[in-house]
Amino acid sequence: MADNSMVTLMAADHIEIQATLQAVKQCATLGTMLEVLDEQQTLGLPIPVLEVSGEALKKVIEWCEYHREDMVVETEQPGVAAQILTSLPQWDTEFFANIGDKDLLIKICNASNFLEIPLLLQYSIFVIAQALRGKSTEEMRAFLNIENDLTPEEEQKIREDNAWAMPQN
Amino acid sequence: MESLVSQPAVYPSISSPWHNNSHTSKDDGFMHLNQKIILPPGGRTQPQQFAPKQAEDSNMKPSRENCDRRRPGEDDTSRLPNISQQSMSQSVTPFLREHIPSLYAPIGKPDLPSMANLKNKDPNSKYCYRHRPDSKCRRAADESKMALIQRDLETLSAGDRQAITNVWSLFSAAPTKQRELMLQGIITQCCFPQLSTVSREVHEQLKIDFLSALPTELSLKILCYLDCSSLCKAAQVSRRWNALSGDDVVWHRMCEQHIGRKCEKCQWGLPRLEKKRLREWKIQHQYALPPAPVVVEDHTPLVSTTTKRIAEPSEDEGQAKRRCIKEGTDRNPSTAESGAGIKFRPWKDVYRDRFKVGSNWQKGRCTIKTFSGHANGVTCLQFDDNMLATGSYDATIKIWNIENNEVVRTLQGHTMGIRALQFDDRMLVSGSLDGTVKIWNWRTGACINTLNHQGGVITVHMEGDFLASGSMDRSIKIFNFKTQQSFTLRGHTDWVNQVRLDVTSRTLLSASDDCTVKMWDLDSRTCIRTYEGHVGQVQQVLALPDDFEFEDENVREADASSAASNRSVTPVASPNPHNSSRQAEERAAYGPIFLNDPERPLPPRYMLTGSLDATLKLWDTATGKSPRCFWGHVEGVWGLAVDTLRYVSGANDATVKVWEPRTGKCERTFTGHSGPVTCVGLSDSRFASGGEDGEVRLYSFEGEPSECLEWGTPS
Numbered sequence: 001m002a003d004n005s006m007v008t009l010m011a012a013d014h015i016e017i018q019a020t021l022q023a024v025k026q027c028a029t030l031g032t033m034l035e036v037l038d039e040q041q042t043l044g045l046p047i048p049v050l051e052v053s054g055e056a057l058k059k060v061i062e063w064c065e066y067h068r069e070d071m072v073v074e075t076e077q078p079g080v081a082a083q084i085l086t087s088l089p090q091w092d093t094e095f096f097a098n099i100g101d102k103d104l105l106i107k108i109c110n111a112s113n114f115l116e117i118p119l120l121l122q123y124s125i126f127v128i129a130q131a132l133r134g135k136s137t138e139e140m141r142a143f144l145n146i147e148n149d150l151t152p153e154e155e156q157k158i159r160e161d162n163a164w165a166m167p168q169n
Numbered sequence: 170m171e172s173l174v175s176q177p178a179v180y181p182s183i184s185s186p187w188h189n190n191s192h193t194s195k196d197d198g199f200m201h202l203n204q205k206i207i208l209p210p211g212g213r214t215q216p217q218q219f220a221p222k223q224a225e226d227s228n229m230k231p232s233r234e235n236c237d238r239r240r241p242g243e244d245d246t247s248r249l250p251n252i253s254q255q256s257m258s259q260s261v262t263p264f265l266r267e268h269i270p271s272l273y274a275p276i277g278k279p280d281l282p283s284m285a286n287l288k289n290k291d292p293n294s295k296y297c298y299r300h301r302p303d304s305k306c307r308r309a310a311d312e313s314k315m316a317l318i319q320r321d322l323e324t325l326s327a328g329d330r331q332a333i334t335n336v337w338s339l340f341s342a343a344p345t346k347q348r349e350l351m352l353q354g355i356i357t358q359c360c361f362p363q364l365s366t367v368s369r370e371v372h373e374q375l376k377i378d379f380l381s382a383l384p385t386e387l388s389l390k391i392l393c394y395l396d397c398s399s400l401c402k403a404a405q406v407s408r409r410w411n412a413l414s415g416d417d418v419v420w421h422r423m424c425e426q427h428i429g430r431k432c433e434k435c436q437w438g439l440p441r442l443e444k445k446r447l448r449e450w451k452i453q454h455q456y457a458l459p460p461a462p463v464v465v466e467d468h469t470p471l472v473s474t475t476t477k478r479i480a481e482p483s484e485d486e487g488q489a490k491r492r493c494i495k496e497g498t499d500r501n502p503s504t505a506e507s508g509a510g511i512k513f514r515p516w517k518d519v520y521r522d523r524f525k526v527g528s529n530w531q532k533g534r535c536t537i538k539t540f541s542g543h544a545n546g547v548t549c550l551q552f553d554d555n556m557l558a559t560g561s562y563d564a565t566i567k568i569w570n571i572e573n574n575e576v577v578r579t580l581q582g583h584t585m586g587i588r589a590l591q592f593d594d595r596m597l598v599s600g601s602l603d604g605t606v607k608i609w610n611w612r613t614g615a616c617i618n619t620l621n622h623q624g625g626v627i628t629v630h631m632e633g634d635f636l637a638s639g640s641m642d643r644s645i646k647i648f649n650f651k652t653q654q655s656f657t658l659r660g661h662t663d664w665v666n667q668v669r670l671d672v673t674s675r676t677l678l679s680a681s682d683d684c685t686v687k688m689w690d691l692d693s694r695t696c697i698r699t700y701e702g703h704v705g706q707v708q709q710v711l712a713l714p715d716d717f718e719f720e721d722e723n724v725r726e727a728d729a730s731s732a733a734s735n736r737s738v739t740p741v742a743s744p745n746p747h748n749s750s751r752q753a754e755e756r757a758a759y760g761p762i763f764l765n766d767p768e769r770p771l772p773p774r775y776m777l778t779g780s781l782d783a784t785l786k787l788w789d790t791a792t793g794k795s796p797r798c799f800w801g802h803v804e805g806v807w808g809l810a811v812d813t814l815r816y817v818s819g820a821n822d823a824t825v826k827v828w829e830p831r832t833g834k835c836e837r838t839f840t841g842h843s844g845p846v847t848c849v850g851l852s853d854s855r856f857a858s859g860g861e862d863g864e865v866r867l868y869s870f871e872g873e874p875s876e877c878l879e880w881g882t883p884s
Binding site for chain 2: 102110121129132135141143149155159161166
């Protein structure tokens with residue numbers, strides 16, 4: 001099968017998405033599945049990805065299409081400390097900037113985990129973490145609308161336990 | 170209308186979405202609709218008097234015709250198209266019955282076909298993130314929002330209330346697909362001010378606590394990208410955040426990035442502090458487990474104490490990564506051997522201990538101890554956790570107990586001033602202006618051996634089986650403890666002030682009053698290379714740790730920008746294909762001796778020198794160039810000590826300076842000696858300086874930040 005052949009993916013809400021085979025192979029999960037299955041018999045059948053919503057799958061495939069030429073990164077090898085990511089390449093920065101809404105971002109994060117796309121997973125995790133960096137506790141709560149379920153005593157204790165890392169020290 | 174007013178029950182009421190009491194069975198196909206819907210009882214059976222207005226002529230498509238701006242004169246109260254009983258029973262009720270059969274279809278005659286139908290239609294039977302019954306994240310915000318909506322609603326007429334409630338009911342009853350259609354229709358009808366409301370509300374409500382929304386392993390990965398301060402702030406957010414942000418996975422990663430090295434991301438490096446723990450552990454176990462285990466000195470950071478556990482030799486390698494110290498052993502050795510509850514020290518605690526020391530260094534917060542007792546200037550020193558050894562022009566060597574500042578022993582035997590000393594577990598060697606090197610058993614004070622030079626001995630260094638010494642007679646002598654043989658290296662044209670062995674590559678570095686540094690091959694006993702550049706006598710030369718990498722700022726910035734503009738920064742794990750040729754090039758730089766013996770380990774790539782021209786210089790030993798010069802001392806540099814995180818230098822100007830290796834900037838200057846500083850020593854959490862004033866000052870950065878004073882002057 002030529003690498004530019006198209007396949008159809010079917011997302012949770014029965015939305016069908018076209019993608020190049022090469023792009024789909026960025027997803028280790030699907031790549032393995034395609035290798036195991038008999039190509040002749042499955043040719044033309046939509047690949048079910050019912051765990052991922054159509055909206056998220058569209059974005060994931062968009063990313064994969066752009067990155068289809070890239071070498072598929074091996075999943076983390078033990079011993080090799082994971083690369084420290086300090087910034088995203090320009091295209092990916094824009095890709096994530098266009099997502100905007102956090103629900104979709106989290107879906108993409110989950111989807112890349114499920115589909116095993118290590119680089120996309122790393123990038124989306126990085127983007128989520130970047131949003132939190134440098135925020136105070138109150139800002140984090142407000143930013144993500146988290147209810148403080150700590151009792152005042154617990155809160156006091158945690159504050160004292162973590163005082164060493166605060167800038168004034 | 171009257172009937173509505175008379176029945177309070179018809180008041181539309183919106184309940185909190187987490188009260189999932191109207192339909193709770195797990196397979197009913199729309200758990201994401203778990204909003205309690207209370208329709209007026211009349212919604213299904215009672216006649217309603219709403220006059221059909223627009224609903225009748227509308228063609229069921231979302232229309233742009235009903236924009237309120239186009240009909241400014243219309244009466245406010247009758248704005249809403251009322252839904253007739255007929256249309257209710259024709260459209261609303263069947264819709265509700267179909268989608269919420271448990272509520273709208275009598276239990277006695279379950280609407281089986283439609284339920285089955287529903288199951289097939291909507292495979293998404295999981296709770297959505299927002300309405301999970303266990304989700305707490307939105308509760309407070311939603312509660313207050315609900316109250317606001319309720320309040321606004323009550324200001325409207327009963328008819329409007331009814332109509333609005335009907336719209337909501339329809340929406341809440343609808344499965345995902347229908348809901349999306351409804352929304353799209355509504356949004357198409359919105360004017361810009363309403364769109365703006367939608368946008369604002371959506372932004373406000375789309376705040377997702379990712380730590381609840383994502384699986385734990387992904388949450389931990391996200392936390393791994395945070396810095397120390399953000400992690401500690403995250404710990405105070407909520408219970409779940411506290412647990413996750415303190416997880417060992419996260420802090421192990423933090424420790425890997427920072428301890429014993431400078432983090433590439435934040436340039437923050439932390440001390441190892443391993444040796445002290447190791448020693449404490451050793452002492453306790455030596456008492457506890459006869460025969461005493463033979464312990465090999467280990468400089469590897471974070472490789473634990475468990476690798477040295479003779480008692481548990483079968484411990485696997487994975488365990489070795491963890492610091493397996495029984496809690497309480499630090500303080501209470503008697504309970505250490507219970508063996509029952511081996512507790513792991515949380516990595517966050519490991520990080521915290523080192524962070525305290527690291528920030529103390531940065532801020533200059535330390536405690537100072539002075540050791541005075543020598544009758545003349547101090548010329549050399551070395552210390553470990555509890556022992557300090559000093560040599561002086563008074564011809565004696567003193568061993569001090571750091572804890573109580575007392576002299577444990579005075580080694581006497583040299584006839585002139587001591588200029589150099591070094592000790593390890595086995596022995597102490599000293600070099601004196603009397604022209605001898607003496608080897609002592611420092612535990613008993615006995616002199617074991619004496620070696621002779623033709624002139625005063627200024628420097629000694631031992632490593633492995635070798636002992637090297639440099640002298641005023643311009644020669645270097647190498648003594649082999651094993652063979653008891655010695656040989657001489659000649660080439661310097663003036664006093665040899667410092668020698669450093671590198672047993673791995675079988676080379677030696679020497680610094681001399683002839684203003685040069687030489688690298689020697691111990692096999693052929695010849696000089697491989699001479700480094701010229703200092704304009705004053707070179708007093709000190711030290712090889713830098715193997716992991717030191719010199720980075721030119723210009724090159725570094727260029728690299729970073731090219732990486733950023735790269736299409737994809739796919740991490741490359743495979744070794745650089747040019748590596749082998751680069752290595753061959755580097756090998757050739759050290760001459761035919763190394764080129765012809767590809768197996769021979771190369772000498773240290775970088776070295777640091779200190780000279781009486783008042784500068785420190787960083788050298789690339791392969792190219793012979795000095796890419797960096799450290800300016801700051803105003804008089805000659807006598808003493809130098811380095812580790813991966815900092816350099817410390819002592820000079821004739823009576824100051825000690827702490828330098829940042831990467832940038833070459835002086836971080837802090839310490840004063841206190843009343844004369845030239847002749848020697849310095851450095852460990853993870855302390856440094857010491859000895860002066861011609863006969864004193865040794867020990868600066869310790871271990872204390873609690875609140876208990877330490879700030880010393881030194883930041884630059």
